[in-house]
Amino acid sequence: MPDPIGTISRVLRWSVVDGPGNRLVLFLQGCNFNCPGCHNPHTIGVCNDCGDCIPACPTDALTLVDGRIAFDPTLCTDCDECLRACPISANPMVRRMSVEDVLVLLRRDVAFLNGLTVSGGEATMQLKFVRALFAAVKAAPDLAHLTCFVDSNGHLGPQGWAKLLDVTDGVMLDIKAFDPDRHRNLTGQGNERVLASARLLAKAGKLAELRFLLVPGQTDNTDEIDALRDFARSLGPGIRLRLNAFQHHGVRGPARDWPVMRRAGVEQAAARLMAADIGPLVLPSVWLNG
Template identity: 30%
Template sequence: MTAPLTSASTTPTLPGPAALAVGPRTPAAAATRRPVVGSVHSWDLSTGVDGPGTRFVTFLSGCPLTCLYCQNPDTWRMRDGKRTTADEIVAEAAKYTRFIAAAGGGATISGGEPLLQPVFTGELLHRFKHELGLHTALDTSGFLGVRATDALLRDTDLVLLDIKSWDRATYRKVTGRPLKPTLDFARRLADLGKEVHVRFVLVPGLTDDPANIEGVAAFAASLGNVARVDVLPFHKLGEAKWQALGRPFVLHDTPCPTPEQTALARDIFAGHGLYAV
């Protein structure tokens, strides 16, 4: 189920505007157009923070962020993924639809960053929703939110939005990118009334300043469409992948947060009227 681990060393080149056009979906057009192909790292059945219930999760390759605590640095380069058609992924998901439906789940597109491949992501979301009848979720940093078409978002029932820090300098330190595109995308989702689960990784000495957490919480509460906040305690389970890729894991000496630190962060979100877990 998982693509081979391969090396990663550079940030991928973003596809140009021409890649954003999605072809017609009429039966006649579908019979003649070329299969939609993407770069896929792996897929898995998951329960946890990938959306409600048991999920068929497709992990795409390629990400414009280089997060210091990334669990899957082997997904950073698009060219390291396996070229896969949407037909192949949908056929695989179809094997589990009855089980997924019984477990109150659905399908999630994750990564990497799915919006680095917006046409492929949009095709999968559309077919998961309309062909397989599954609840759909998009797991994204929001940095490439401008690449999400209105059609793609209509086929998305839930957005799992990672807001990694409120402090701008910390956000850039963590991700290598600016925060503003994520906030702009969050506001667009709010304007659309799209359900959002915010995810926040709690890293001692990096993102755990109460003022930083307060900033994320106040912003999330202001949107009106955030149904849940997942406070995710930092861990080092991905460190072996960094080592295998010959990359230094700069958070090697960073401790995992204590239960008390995690509870405090959740209390800050709850204090803003948000359901935090």
Template identity: 45%
Template sequence: MNKSWAIVNKLLPFSCVDGPGNRFVIFLQGCNFKCLNCHNPYTISLCTECGNCVKSCPHKALSFINYKVIWQTSVCQQCDTCINTCVHHSTPMTYKYSVDDLLITIRKYLPFLNGITLSGGEATMQLPFVEKLFSTIKQTNDLKHLTCFIDSNGYLAKTGWQKVENIMDGAMIDLKAWDNDVHKSLTGRDNLRVKETIKYLAKINKLYEVRFLIIPEHTDLQDNAENIAKFLIDLNPNIRIRINAFHNHGVRGIAKKWSSANKKQIEIFAEQLKQNGLKHFTLPTVYL
């Protein structure tokens, strides 16, 4: 991947849930997990240029030229027919941004921003670009006050985090299951590296938040609150915890039939963590 540009799924100019303050969020395309409950499965893979989505577009916003799928944004109606057609967990509706392109866009909203967050997909899949963007921000006078955060599944190896730790202000890490086998069944990957990431980032004071998603009858987090609390308290007793509630709106496949988490289930898990010594929680404000 050329470090000077990135494949971007979406830009969100303002967010108050992706790190501290008001943040400009960049959603990068591509992920190394295949979560059964993913609400954005079209962000998992890069486009294979197979062209199967072209004929499906009812607005003729897609064309196939020189074995490449071309997306005409001016014609597109955002109906998502192409996304629903794609069998590769991808989308033709992505953007190619250079670092300079993004800085121009960021400056449009600069007076209102506290920082930048890279999300996905999985942002660390395009790590060379992350390095380039963050280092440029830190070296640019009118931007260097912005904090640089990564929202990640935590699967990046320690050597990868070491490449960005000096230009990154913090990371939010998802721990999707406590047991390795449960984690693998949900995501396709084990969680050993995720736990190592949490430990390492806590050690270097770059772990901003650990996030949990409660999926009734499918995650094992609720049954391992004591183990989770001990693991995190040994790293930092003041660690921030965000608990999210699964909902089945927008998911595909088997997870479409899974039950959504309710307020009581979330509060029970939070209380279990609290009884075992954790203090700082953010809970959902809306349940679907």
């Protein structure tokens, strides 16, 4: 069987906010949610080689070759005009990488890394690649000490998790809302599979963090916060919660008109959660608004 190839939107050589310690992060292309509030909307779509982004590029870094979009990174000035031009929120600058390609990146920086995180997009949509990559890291004597984490929207089903968990050290899972209709409005999908994934991962001891995005007027009300508290409690003691605060960077459509989440609102939600004696609780570290 040929080695699986990953379609990668971006490689981040260092990150201290995508799991424990210092991590190499791969943002995989493609997502099965369609959140207006997504901060990386160009990772959602999968390119269909339509060519609509070519005229938007001021440096001719994009062309069609045999009907496929081709990208010349030596001509690219990182202006992102192509991302804005794409009608399906895809990225013509993706890299196709083998497992061995990623191992080379890890070995270059291994002395400074604690692990590898796959994010997105939704990384589990490229399940075969992620499984092969994590298995290769675990099997390499010089890399096996690196932890392998997944940042996920939780839409993967139990059969999919079963293929991944033996080579995964932890999963950071987003819950966008507890009210099913609100979740559908925020993501385009229901939340039953997300909640089931959280339960499955907690039971397996692989739920590294639950993340909850506070959007003013949508997910910062007491019903949602209390539902988060009760759900975290139901998963067992010591579930790590992270509150994120909605901001405007990258968002599309109606989300541009949503108010941003301010510090006072996050502190109010945090106080309600802390009164319930759950945690640990992690708050946004950088405030763009007072």
